[in-house]
Amino acid sequence: MLGLGLIGGSLLRAAVAGGRVAWGYNRSSDTVEAARADGFDADSDLIATLKRAEADKALIVIAVPVPAVDAVLSAIAEHAPGCPLTDVVSVKAEIAAAVSRHGLAPQYVGGHPMAGTSESGWTAGDADLFRGAVWVVATDDGADPTVWSQVAQLALDCGSEVVPAESAEHDRAAARISHLPHILAETLAITGDAGGPLALGLAAGSFRDGTRVAGSAPALVRAMCEGNRDGLLIAMDEALDLLTRARRDLAENGSTATLVEAGYAARSAYETQQTSDITGITPGDDGWIDAMREAGRHGGRVRNL
């Protein structure tokens, strides 16, 4: 486990709780001390940690912040080039491209557990953080079925359900449901505040809920949104198109019917969505990648391997 913040630290705990032999690296010796004090195997020496992984052919999980990923990949390419490799970063295409630049693509299968809290750091970690969550396992052309299965099994062992998706498709989906909400919340907050104390003083539940995530730390929001530029641009263009049409409909016909009825139907679809078990697709069989992706697109989840 490279990185022992909220996600990496929770994952180290969950892996050990699930009976695995697992150990972690963190740059900060304070974090390492805290992890050791809690009874975990942790080190602030990256090279030693990677050499140990290489000797065991252990599955390496990259759980460092995005700006640190490149340096960690360099070290992996030098000291642990034979290990299967995954990550838990919230964008996938950008990480996959970086992995390729370091020549590590053959042994890499990306991942994204849809879990988190507003807290951060080792002490905020929880072995049960991933229980009941969805964990996207990247299902890209050429994915090694053995590594794919190792990553999926880690997710299952942590109590998550696996959604198979191509990296770029994951990023486009995440833009719609995770990054666009931030963009619209910021927009609503600014437009409300432009009405001054009179407007803000009249604000009630719809404004409070609609702007909640505008209270997130700007640096985190920027890293998320800017790291998924292509996917977010698609979602923003769709939102702009909907709003432009709604504006015209209201100005010309005095009606908001088209937008409001479609929005109500969409929210209902979200509230009533169904998932299904993915069964009968074995990683490595002919066409398994396309079959997994297609199942993931339709709400399918791997709940057993």
Add this chain to the structure above:
Amino acid sequence: MLGLGLIGGSLLRAAVAGGRVAWGYNRSSDTVEAARADGFDADSDLIATLKRAEADKALIVIAVPVPAVDAVLSAIAEHAPGCPLTDVVSVKAEIAAAVSRHGLAPQYVGGHPMAGTSESGWTAGDADLFRGAVWVVATDDGADPTVWSQVAQLALDCGSEVVPAESAEHDRAAARISHLPHILAETLAITGDAGGPLALGLAAGSFRDGTRVAGSAPALVRAMCEGNRDGLLIAMDEALDLLTRARRDLAENGSTATLVEAGYAARSAYETQQTSDITGITPGDDGWIDAMREAGRHGGRVRNL
């Protein structure tokens, strides 16, 4: 009290609880029976109710749905033209214009209590619904200071704080914090749903909160938004402009800094907003209307008269 739904029914209860002599009208005899069974003075005969008001020069409160307002105003003009008049409808300029068409402008001062629940009807009413809420009292050119004070006193007696605002200014503010949130929630819901089951299956808190009000009944959302067309168009244009600039910034510079930092500042302004007592302005004194409006614009509230 004309109309005994959630707002009118709560207001009848609150007025009586505050020691006033108050009586209500509702079109539905079931509602009237329910109100009577709870010990309130109610009738399904509009003309008789209005004649009684005229005899007492009672303050009439219009609390019927928007589509019924015009018919009620006709009856008031015929049977109770001498009564002071207010309303509790969520848009103000449209109601003020209808009141003028019926020749009732001199005795009318509009109102909008910012209170409600997701329920409706007499049985959902609560004498404490308005306690701690903000109640906008329309402060338009030519407002009769005696009627203005009567309306403000009713709000205060119900436990609310009075925000003085011109009708059109109220509507523009309400568009920013009450109607635009619905438009953006519908837009987010549609854009998320367009990602299919894969996207909806990955949605977490930011999407859930950002689309919550898209689950409101479309007819109610439409009535609210379409009844405030001019104000909403201004807010939508501002939102479109912000989104268009943010889209360009992301596409050309890979940055969301401008939007995200301004959004964070705006949400912080909302969270830390201050209000102040309005004192020393007496309705009827020279310049009282401008002074009241100016105080309302800066977060001022009348807490005593």
